[in-house]
Amino acid sequence: MKHISIVSIPVTDPQRAKDFYLKVGFELRVESAIGPNQTWIQLGIPGAKTSVTLVNWFPQMQAGSLRGLVIDVDDIEASVEAIKAKGVDVGPIEKMPWGKFAKIIDPDGNELSLHE
Template sequence: MNRIDVLSVPVSDQQRAKEFYLKMGLHIVVEAPFQGDQLWIQMGFPKGETTITLVTWFPKMPAGSLQAAVINTDDIAGDIKKLTANGIEVGKIDDTPWGKFASIEDPDGNTWSLNQKNA
């Protein structure tokens, strides 16, 4: 095994979620028909290999149930400034012995944690 390739993010409205994640700086990898009237929307981070897909079809993964997935950053303060400029609310920076963290919540309540590791 090598790495996580795709992480499913449970959302209630794929288009609304896509717009949010575009504001976060992700890009569209694939947007295509999937399983009848569903869409496969896969998005990637600017510097990352792992992608996310915006899902509505897993009954055991209701919208908003993804909590505290960690996004690595080299410049947490700079990223927070960009996110805030794009209208995304970011929590305060929590400085821990193992790095700095700040939380982001998408429109469905899925939470992400920006993390800048200590040098």
């Protein structure tokens, strides 16, 4: 094994979710129709190998059920301010013995954490 390639994020409306994740700081890597009313939307953090795809075609993956996706940042205060400036709500910065964290919840309720 080399690395994790793609993590699927279950959403109800991939276009709405795409707009949200672009505001958070992801970049669009691929957007392509894959079937009737289905679009493959793949996003990534600039410079990172791992990407995410916004899915609504797996019945067993309920929209909003993702937890534990952690995104490392160099400066959490600056990252939180930059994301808030784009109109995205970010939870308070919490200090833990293993670092600082701030929670972001997407429109479907999926939870991401920024980590410094």
